Amino acid sequence: MATNEQPPLNVSRESSPWLKLxxxxxENSTSYIDNNYRNQWERNISLFRSQxxxxxxxxxxxYTHRSRLFRPKTRSAIRTNEAACAAAFFSTDDVVSVRPxxxxxxxxxxxxxxxxxxLQYRLTKTIPWFQTxxxxxxxxxxxxxxxxxxxxxxxxxxxxxxxxLFDEDGNTxxxxxxxxxxxxVEEVDVIKDKPVIRLIAAENLRIDxxxxxxxxxxxxxYVVEIIPMYLxxxxxxxxEVDSKTGMPKWRTLTVEELLSSASRSENDSTRQSRxxxxxxxxxxxxxxxxxYSTVFIHKNTIKKNGKDWCYFTAGTDYMLTDP
Numbered sequence: 413m414a415t416n417e418q419p420p421l422n423v424s425r426e427s428s429p430w431l432k433l434x435x436x437x438x439e440n441s442t443s444y445i446d447n448n449y450r451n452q453w454e455r456n457i458s459l460f461r462s463q464x465x466x467x468x469x470x471x472x473x474x475y476t477h478r479s480r481l482f483r484p485k486t487r488s489a490i491r492t493n494e495a496a497c498a499a500a501f502f503s504t505d506d507v508v509s510v511r512p513x514x515x516x517x518x519x520x521x522x523x524x525x526x527x528x529x530x531l532q533y534r535l536t537k538t539i540p541w542f543q544t545x546x547x548x549x550x551x552x553x554x555x556x557x558x559x560x561x562x563x564x565x566x567x568x569x570x571x572x573x574x575x576x577l578f579d580e581d582g583n584t585x586x587x588x589x590x591x592x593x594x595x596x597v598e599e600v601d602v603i604k605d606k607p608v609i610r611l612i613a614a615e616n617l618r619i620d621x622x623x624x625x626x627x628x629x630x631x632x633x634y635v636v637e638i639i640p641m642y643l644x645x646x647x648x649x650x651x652e653v654d655s656k657t658g659m660p661k662w663r664t665l666t667v668e669e670l671l672s673s674a675s676r677s678e679n680d681s682t683r684q685s686r687x688x689x690x691x692x693x694x695x696x697x698x699x700x701x702x703x704y705s706t707v708f709i710h711k712n713t714i715k716k717n718g719k720d721w722c723y724f725t726a727g728t729d730y731m732l733t734d735p
Contacts, residue, residue, distance in 0.1 A: 441618035673727030
């Protein structure tokens with residue numbers, strides 16, 4: 413959002429209309445998923461895990477003392493397809509092939525060579541490309557779709573260092589006692605500077621049910637991503653200062669508010685199906701109130717007046733950022 417643009421709705425009130433938009437978008441999309449997709453998703457997950465799905469006759473009383481063996485044909489078929497996918501993408505040393513549009517153009521050939529080496533480095537060094545491809549393909553075979561978010565991760569840390577003091581001619585300035593004069597300057601250390609491909613679980617993304625099937629993201633009036641975060645990471649975000657505005661990046665909430673906002677809305681049966689009979693690490697250990705508890709932050713992208721307005725909320729209860 414440009415600095416001279418203002419949101420079309422008031423954000424200064426304690427009960428922001430943007431919070432209501434985020435809540436309505438989340439509840440409407442969740443209701444549609446519950447009624448149309450969730451049962452099939454959980455059934456597919458159970459079959460992939462070689463387990464009889466919910467509602468199967470093998471869970472009835474009539475089959476209490478009968479054989480309930482499950483032949484892992486579903487998992488075997490998916491593993492076979494994953495092997496074919498790995499062979500298709502990684503049968504050569506080069507993970508990408510970049511060619512110039514016009515082979516007669518020397519500049520295009522040189523540009524293609526440079527781009528190929530850059531992509532080769534990124535996809536083999538900074539991006540876990542093999543894991544990303546196979547995980548995305550597996551998600552597609554199980555859920556019928558896969559979602560991902562591509563962005564550039566950049567983080568820096570400022571520090572103060574002592575350096576020699578020089579005059580206008582470049583000579584070292586000396587103190588009266590003959591010692592070398594110094595000054596304090598601020599330097600910036602780049603901690604992270606790399607592209608990232610992050611897969612999003614199907615149950616953690618919400619769009620409008622009436623969006624165009626050909627372009628669902630851009631045609632939907634809203635997109636809500638549910639982001640699991642450690643409590644300590646959320647608190648750190650609240651303490652970070654935006655270098656452009658000089659204000660904290662996220663609004664300050666108490667630990668109790670963060671935990672309560674997560675506990676009311678994030679008991680997801682699909683996520684639990686992924687873990688099977690194991691404990692859900694995101695929700696079932698949240699009662700300890702430690703900094704390692706998991707809370708769920710919503711990244712809301714709302715289309716209003718022809719523009720996309722992005723802001724974060726703690727569940728559907730509290731605003732964390734302004735649009």
